[in-house]
Amino acid sequence: MARLNPENTELARELIGHYPRPKSALIPLLHLAQEQDGYVTDEAMVHIAELVGVTPAEVLGTCTFYEMFKREPVGKYLVNICQGIACTIMGAEELIGHAEDALGIKVGSTTPDGTITLERAECQAACTEAPCLQVNYRYRYRVTDEDFDGLVAQLRSGALDAEIPPHGTLARRPYRQHMPADRRNGPGFIDGAGEPVWIKRHREAAEAQGSTS
Amino acid sequence: MTLNEVPLIVTGRLAAHDDAHTIARYEATDGYQGLRAALGHSPAEVTGIVKDASLLGRGGAGFPAGVKWGFCPPNVWPRYLVINGDESEPGTYKDRILMERDPHQVIEGILIAAYAIGCAQAFLYCRGEMALAHERLGAALNEAYAAGYVGKNILGTDYSIDIAFHWGAGAYIVGEETALIESLEGNRGMPRLKPPFFPAAKGLYLQPTVVNNVETMANLPWILRNGAEAFHALGAETSRGTRLFAVSGHVKNPGVHEVEFGVTTFRDLIYGKCGGIRGDRALKAFIPGGASSPWFFEEHLDLPLETKAVGDAGSMLGSGAIVVMDETTDVVKASRSLVRFFAEESCGKCTPCREGTTWMERILNRIIDGEGRPEDMNLLLDVCDNISPTITWPPKQTTICPLGPSAPPSVASVVRRFPEEFERYLGAKFEVTVPINGAAYLPKPAASATVPGGTES
Numbered sequence: 001m002a003r004l005n006p007e008n009t010e011l012a013r014e015l016i017g018h019y020p021r022p023k024s025a026l027i028p029l030l031h032l033a034q035e036q037d038g039y040v041t042d043e044a045m046v047h048i049a050e051l052v053g054v055t056p057a058e059v060l061g062t063c064t065f066y067e068m069f070k071r072e073p074v075g076k077y078l079v080n081i082c083q084g085i086a087c088t089i090m091g092a093e094e095l096i097g098h099a100e101d102a103l104g105i106k107v108g109s110t111t112p113d114g115t116i117t118l119e120r121a122e123c124q125a126a127c128t129e130a131p132c133l134q135v136n137y138r139y140r141y142r143v144t145d146e147d148f149d150g151l152v153a154q155l156r157s158g159a160l161d162a163e164i165p166p167h168g169t170l171a172r173r174p175y176r177q178h179m180p181a182d183r184r185n186g187p188g189f190i191d192g193a194g195e196p197v198w199i200k201r202h203r204e205a206a207e208a209q210g211s212t213s
Numbered sequence: 214m215t216l217n218e219v220p221l222i223v224t225g226r227l228a229a230h231d232d233a234h235t236i237a238r239y240e241a242t243d244g245y246q247g248l249r250a251a252l253g254h255s256p257a258e259v260t261g262i263v264k265d266a267s268l269l270g271r272g273g274a275g276f277p278a279g280v281k282w283g284f285c286p287p288n289v290w291p292r293y294l295v296i297n298g299d300e301s302e303p304g305t306y307k308d309r310i311l312m313e314r315d316p317h318q319v320i321e322g323i324l325i326a327a328y329a330i331g332c333a334q335a336f337l338y339c340r341g342e343m344a345l346a347h348e349r350l351g352a353a354l355n356e357a358y359a360a361g362y363v364g365k366n367i368l369g370t371d372y373s374i375d376i377a378f379h380w381g382a383g384a385y386i387v388g389e390e391t392a393l394i395e396s397l398e399g400n401r402g403m404p405r406l407k408p409p410f411f412p413a414a415k416g417l418y419l420q421p422t423v424v425n426n427v428e429t430m431a432n433l434p435w436i437l438r439n440g441a442e443a444f445h446a447l448g449a450e451t452s453r454g455t456r457l458f459a460v461s462g463h464v465k466n467p468g469v470h471e472v473e474f475g476v477t478t479f480r481d482l483i484y485g486k487c488g489g490i491r492g493d494r495a496l497k498a499f500i501p502g503g504a505s506s507p508w509f510f511e512e513h514l515d516l517p518l519e520t521k522a523v524g525d526a527g528s529m530l531g532s533g534a535i536v537v538m539d540e541t542t543d544v545v546k547a548s549r550s551l552v553r554f555f556a557e558e559s560c561g562k563c564t565p566c567r568e569g570t571t572w573m574e575r576i577l578n579r580i581i582d583g584e585g586r587p588e589d590m591n592l593l594l595d596v597c598d599n600i601s602p603t604i605t606w607p608p609k610q611t612t613i614c615p616l617g618p619s620a621p622p623s624v625a626s627v628v629r630r631f632p633e634e635f636e637r638y639l640g641a642k643f644e645v646t647v648p649i650n651g652a653a654y655l656p657k658p659a660a661s662a663t664v665p666g667g668t669e670s
Contacts, residue, residue: 018377020334021418026399027382031341052399065401065560067383068341080342084303085504086461086536088550122385122554123303123504124342127461127534128468137344170341170380175348177378178355183364185373188333190418193291198372199331202255 003047008036011176012051018179020187022052026062030069035168039070070167075110075117077155078167081133084123090130096120098145102152115156117167138164219447219473222455223431227314234349236356239317245362247434251325252370259329263433265441267453271307272297272388272426273503273532275520282330284413285421291333292421295397295412296323296430298339298346299381299388303504303554304534307457308427310469312339312346315431316353320376322430324363325437327374330423334375336397341381350378385558389614390424392560403562404614428457449475452519456533460487463494463539472518480514483537494539498630502531504551505619507606507653508626527606527653545634548623549577555620566617569600573620580638587643590635594628594647597621606651622651629654 004012012032016025033044040063049056063069081099083092099118103111110117126132129141140151154160165172226242227233251259264279285292300308311319327335339346354376357363365373379397381387387396391405394417409415416422432454436444444454452475459469465488490496498508507528516522523530538547556570576593579585601608601618604625608618629649636642
């Protein structure tokens with residue numbers, strides 16, 4: 001529970017290398033910290049600040065703006081029930097009420113066994129599938145009370161472990177972008193940037209044609 | 214009511230194939246042929262093709278894509294391309310489908326756009342909450358790099374560009390293009406003042422930057438393969454090609470439909486494609502273009518899904534989000550849901566939005582909880598008027614970005630159309646003294662005076 005481990009530090013350096021300026025990697029790096037520890041620890045933010053070359057306060061400033069970053073531990077599964085307009089008129093409030101009853105907790109809290117944290121969420125872009133929810137940002141569509149109870153039982157039994165990684169992991173490792181060294185062009189740095197070669201070639205060709213006609 | 218048979222420009226592949234997200238399927242179904250076609254043209258010619266096609270941006274504002282590309286000042290380098298996949302407007306569900314189920318089509322569109330604009334790098338900014346889209350886009354980019362479509366010397370030419378996959382962390386405001394840029398720089402996602410920070414002039418790292426929507430990119434491969442004329446032949450007026458509309462709420466078959474832009478009507482979608490209202494109940498209202506748009510009613514059903522026609526009727530098509538409400542809907546609670554969204558998502562930079570949306574939500578909560586006072590209605594409208602003076606459409610702005618001024622339209626719609634629903638909560642009549650303007654904020658027409666397809670004059 002602390003700084004990024006060596007493997008994640010390596011991945012962090014790779015991510016920083018995707019951008020012309022290191023600070024652009026801040027949000028992906030905060031996600032990496034959350035993937036490692038389940039939430040964003042102070043130590044991880046200090047480490048990220050060192051990697052990116054900003055102050056820890058700047059990392060905190062960015063971290064606190066975004067809803068997905070948790071500053072304290074949450075359950076293994078974060079269940080977000082959508083309260084957007086389409087879900088609201090299709091029964092989201094009733095579903096949230098059922099979830100509170102079924103889990104024995106209020107929205108914003110975690111079950112005593114540390115398995116499930118329940119939250120309300122704004123529109124999840126699944127409006128035609130209302131009411132919907134996400135478990136660690138994996139969708140469940142047209143959720144009935146019975147569906148919800150079944151989902152909770154499956155989460156508790158581990159039946160969904162293969163599909164739904166613990167809170168913090170978004171793209172699983174095999175599906176992350178890796179730019180191959182022999183194929184990548186390199187970040188579009190500002191310093192020394194000129195007209196791209198293909199733009200220059202076509203411009204000069206057009207000018208040559210213009211001068212001969 | 215028959216809909217024209219039109220090619221499915223952006224959803225054809227994913228509708229036909231469950232494995233449309235793989236490069237094997239993509240290449241077997243015309244994949245990357247639009248990029249090859251583009252590389253056979255000069256960048257200026259590609260921009261011309263997109264202009265001739267009259268492709269409007271699909272993010273919500275509906276600005277012509279080719280024209281937007283031309284706003285970068287000449288001879289200022291580097292230029293960047295940022296793709297907005299931060300789809301989060303309530304009711305909107307279209308970009309996620311394209312990113313999850315046909316990611317190579319988005320990537321190919323980015324490659325075509327960056328070639329035409331002359332970009333040094335492209336960034337694909339996906340909403341943080343979409344884990345499957347992250348995996349599909351990450352895997353697709355890895356495939357596309359390995360196959361030589363992205364990176365250095367693309368398809369053996371001198372065109373080189375990296376596409377960096379980037380993802381957010383939960384903030385609707387980041388869908389606003391200058392806030393998106395702030396976020397991509399690693400900052401809190403607060404909008405920048407325009408001027409001077411028009412992205413085309415002072416965008417990412419204060420360099421010329423084009424910000425385009427995911428669906429806009431997804432149209433480009435088809436346009437390059439089939440030509441501007443074929444695209445322009447579809448649709449009407451300023452609205453060409455096809456467009457994705459998500460129809461949600463109280464219809465029998467909610468769904469995302471790609472239909473001919475400009476000619477298909479709301480009735481075609483709601484009563485045709487979506488099978489009508491659940492339980493064959495009566496329609497009460499529908500939201501034509503996302504949480505920000507003034508509501509429409511039965512008399513608007515025969516309007517075409519055309520940017521100008523919907524604008525003239527007093528609302529907007531916005532992000533293609535149609536939310537249908539039947540006669541059982543509590544429109545006061547529905548309106549509260551929309552206001553709560555803006556209150557939650559205000560970034561806090563501008564006072565009218567930060568304070569105003571919060572007050573609106575509190576007043577509505579009080580009314581719904583049975584604690585409301587008749588004078589709350591004018592208080593609510595007065596707050597609306599402070600956020601967006603004269604409560605008109607399009608909304609007047611008091612703020613850096615349009616988020617705050619997007620909150621009043623739903624309230625204005627309900628107050629004008631369904632005052633009795635507020636009266637039921639208040640247990641008393643009220644008289645509105647704060648004026649509401651705007652063509653669509655209309656009271657209920659007299660029973661005999663329903664004019665299909667038009668607004669009351």
